[in-house]
Amino acid sequence: MQLMTQHAPLIIDLAGITLGKDDRRRLKHPLTGGVILFARNWQNREQLSSLCKAIKSVRQDILIAVDHEGGRVQRFKTDGFTHLPPMGALGELWMKDPMGATNAATACGYVMAAELRACGVDFSFAPVLDLDYGASGVIGDRAFGRDPRVVSLLAKSMMHGLLQAGMMNCGKHFPGHGFVKADSHTAVPVDKRSLKAILADDAAPYEWLNTTLSSVMPAHVIYPKIDTRPAGFSEQWLTYVLRGQLGFGGAIFSDDLSMAGARVIDGQEVSHAEAAIAALNAGCDMALLCNQSLGDGAVLDAFLDDMAEALLKGRWEALEASDMRRLDLLPATPAHEWDELMLHPAYMHAVGLIP
Numbered sequence: 524m525q526l527m528t529q530h531a532p533l534i535i536d537l538a539g540i541t542l543g544k545d546d547r548r549r550l551k552h553p554l555t556g557g558v559i560l561f562a563r564n565w566q567n568r569e570q571l572s573s574l575c576k577a578i579k580s581v582r583q584d585i586l587i588a589v590d591h592e593g594g595r596v597q598r599f600k601t602d603g604f605t606h607l608p609p610m611g612a613l614g615e616l617w618m619k620d621p622m623g624a625t626n627a628a629t630a631c632g633y634v635m636a637a638e639l640r641a642c643g644v645d646f647s648f649a650p651v652l653d654l655d656y657g658a659s660g661v662i663g664d665r666a667f668g669r670d671p672r673v674v675s676l677l678a679k680s681m682m683h684g685l686l687q688a689g690m691m692n693c694g695k696h697f698p699g700h701g702f703v704k705a706d707s708h709t710a711v712p713v714d715k716r717s718l719k720a721i722l723a724d725d726a727a728p729y730e731w732l733n734t735t736l737s738s739v740m741p742a743h744v745i746y747p748k749i750d751t752r753p754a755g756f757s758e759q760w761l762t763y764v765l766r767g768q769l770g771f772g773g774a775i776f777s778d779d780l781s782m783a784g785a786r787v788i789d790g791q792e793v794s795h796a797e798a799a800i801a802a803l804n805a806g807c808d809m810a811l812l813c814n815q816s817l818g819d820g821a822v823l824d825a826f827l828d829d830m831a832e833a834l835l836k837g838r839w840e841a842l843e844a845s846d847m848r849r850l851d852l853l854p855a856t857p858a859h860e861w862d863e864l865m866l867h868p869a870y871m872h873a874v875g876l877i878p
Contacts, residue, residue: 530841531556531849532803533830534588534776534811535823540566542577545820550581552827554834556849557586559813560598560644567602568642568861575643586852591639591647593631594664599642603861605634608878610651611664613677616878625680630876632684637870640688640858647685648740648776650678652694652728653701662701675728679735684873689856691737696778697765698754699725700742711753711787712744718764721746730769737852738774739765741807743782752805756788756798761806774848777802779813795822796829800839808845 534557537546549555558578565571575587589598594609613631617624632650639647652674653659655666667677682692698721703712714721722730729739741755749764750757755777765771780786780798787793788801799810815823833839864870 530554530843530846531584532807532809532841532845533557533799533827534559534586534809535827536561536813536816537564537574538816538820540564540570541574542581545824546816547581549816549820549823549827550578550585552831554827554830555582555585556809556846557588559811560587560589561813562598565599568604571599571642571644572861579643584850584853586646586849587644588646588648589639589644590649591635591644592649592651592665593635596665599639603865604638605874605877607631607635609664610667610677610681611655612878613681614655614666614668614673617668617673617677625676627876627878628677628680629684629687630873632681633687633873634684634870634877636685636688636690637859637864637867637873638861640690640854641861641864643858645854646691646693646852648693648695649685650681650692650694651696652678652732653696653699654725656701658704659701660704666701671724671727671731675731678728679732682732682735687869689854689858691852691854692735693738693740693776694729694732694736695740696742696744696754697726697729697739698722698742698746698760700744701725703744712742714744714746715748716746718746718749721749722764722768726764726769729765729771733770733772736771736773738776738848739771740776740778741765743778751790752788752801755807756801756805758805766806774808774845774852775806777807777810779811781813781815794829795826796833799826799830800833803839808842808848 533554593607651665653662653666667674703714743753750759754760786798
């Protein structure tokens with residue numbers, strides 16, 4: 524199958540701690556634009572650095588990403604990596620010392636990004652912009668707090684720290700996952716509030732931060748008063764609300780298409796490729812499929828083949844603008860080597876400010 528495209532919208536995963544032959548073949552696929560790493564891809568810093576170098580030796584333009592927020596969502600926790608607090612701890616600090624909390628948030632962002640980049644990781648899916656209503660177990664203390672103004676200011680401070688270390692950011696989960704109890708990893712959450720209510724509260728940070736956000740990840744949540752489709756597959760949410768009404772111009776990632784909440788569209792369960800096509804046609808620039816490289820990786824290979832065939836048949840369009848947004852997420856400055864970073868004055872100062 525001959526595929527000529529400038530658009531590499533698929534983010535895939537790797538099976539282990541080194542690159543296998545199948546991993547290299549998938550990375551060379553013209554639709555592969557990035558990889559997402561998990562704890563299973565981690566042994567120690569030396570191994571992680573070698574893995575990232577191997578990935579870049581296959582394709583220099585591959586975006587190497589990870590979910591590394593702090594608290595319970597931190598993939599690399601040993602061999603010198605700083606234990607970052609959950610973002611809820613920064614929200615609690617805000618209640619006692621607002622300006623100190625913004626400074627601590629910047630320090631967390633800087634340390635997070637500097638340590639990841641020292642090992643060759645380009646990008647972290649952070650920060651969480653969801654509001655903590657106390658109802659969602661999957662969000663909980665991953666959120667900075669309940670007040671969208673506080674969330675926005677702490678997130679902006681954290682993003683400033685990321686940028687100091689040369690890393691872009693990702694606000695998630697648009698327009699807000701914190702109000703619903705169900706976990707979209709295992710179910711399809713439904714939020715029955717009106718558009719007016721959501722825009723006034725949960726979605727407000729996306730408008731206030733539209734000059735600061737590099738990328739956004741939508742929620743696998745259905746908001747039936749706006750659209751019957753989950754937000755990540757909704758042109759109404761992504762193209763008309765997020766881009767049109769809220770003024771966001773950066774990259775949009777789908778959330779993981781292997782999640783239960785990802786593959787129910789218009790009441791029907793669909794394949795991974797059908798889900799990715801729906802996400803891209805709705806306004807996503809990139810589609811993530813995680814945890815499918817394990818075993819023989821047949822599901823992942825079928826996904827790549829199906830997406831290539833769908834592109835050739837005109838079922839989705841390879842947009843140059845989308846790939847430009849992906850490439851804009853790659854670091855533009857050199858990173859410090861780990862040993863050099865440990866003695867860097869800015870890093871040493873920032874580590875001391877982390878609560």
